Amino acid sequence: MEIKNRPEPVNAANLFIEKYFPNCDGAILAGSVVRGDATETSDLDIVVFDQNIHSSYRESLIEFGWPIELFVHNFTSYKDFFESDAKRARPTLPRMVSEGVILKGENVIVPIQCEADEILAKGPEKWTQDTINIKRYFLTDTLDDFIGCDNRAEGIFIVGTLAELVSEFVLRTNNCWIGKSKWIVRSLKEFDEDFASRYVKAFDTYYKKDDKKLVINLVDEVLQHYGGRFFSGFSLGKK
Structure with a gap:
């Protein structure tokens, strides 16, 4: 052009x-x-x-x-x-x-x-406790997939999904607007620059060094405030 x-x-x-x-x-x-x-x-x-x-x-x-x-x-x-x-x-x-x-x-x-x-x-509509629990479950499920994955090609895409889920969870539970693509980082910086920096470092470390520890620790830190990982007892649509 x-x-x-x-x-x-x-x-x-x-x-x-x-x-x-x-x-x-x-x-x-x-x-x-x-x-x-x-x-x-x-x-x-x-x-x-x-x-x-x-x-x-x-x-x-x-x-x-x-x-x-x-x-x-x-x-x-x-x-x-x-x-x-x-x-x-x-x-x-x-x-x-x-x-x-x-x-x-x-x-x-x-x-x-x-x-x-x-x-x-x-700001956006506040999440209900039911919504938080649903999001906790899917975040936990994706984290488990990531932890257990020993296929680098699959891990690259699992961690991409995990990055989006983490950013959404952090922002929505703090009544902040979310974003996609470049607006994920921008939205996190608007919320908390220190967290945004640690978020980027965690995923960047995995991509560069195939080291999962920082990502796992970050997700656990985020979930800890809402009861931690959530698998047993989850139910959706049961009557």
């Missing part, structure tokens, strides 16, 4: 809105270019609000030398996404709206940003 002499992110986003959505009610530029942690492969996340759009949609394209991820909503659809994102504990759209730089329609965008801020501040 040609990146020389391309416009700065905000300028490029404004040019994009002027070209494709000149009559929209509001628009926001979000993502890494706004947060200040952009890389060479970062794109522009642009959220558009247009009351004349019948249904929301997402589109990826390249314009003005930038890869662009476009999210288009009307004044009903964004509320549905806010709600669904909150239920799954991954506030993708609320976070984009909250952090975004307003490109157009400040009087429209500011109240929506306030809605997003309220959702983010409230």
Whole structure:
């Protein structure tokens, strides 16, 4: 992709809105270019609000030398996404709206940003004890698979599942938002930088040295606060 002499992110986003959505009610530029942690492969996340759009949609394209991820909503659809994102504990759209730089329609965008801020501040729905027990069981089951595994190829993928389950358990039991991919580490850092560092070190040590001890110790530490490993007595769906 040609990146020389391309416009700065905000300028490029404004040019994009002027070209494709000149009559929209509001628009926001979000993502890494706004947060200040952009890389060479970062794109522009642009959220558009247009009351004349019948249904929301997402589109990826390249314009003005930038890869662009476009999210288009009307004044009903964004509320549905806010709600669904909150239920799954991954506030993708609320976070984009909250952090975004307003490109157009400040009087429209500011109240929506306030809605997003309220959702983010409230946090996800608290897990019930039944949910915690279910998650403990599956975390224990995966840990047992990992401990007993003597096949390096299988272990690589078991530990990947274990990493996701651990991060989810830690964050949700502490009423924090979760993430996937790069947002796993980012979410853990927002919660506790020391734990995030130990989490990364544990899994990195396994990948580099085939040493399971730090991962096992980390999982046991996480489970200890909720009764430890859980296998005997687990039941699901029994009447």
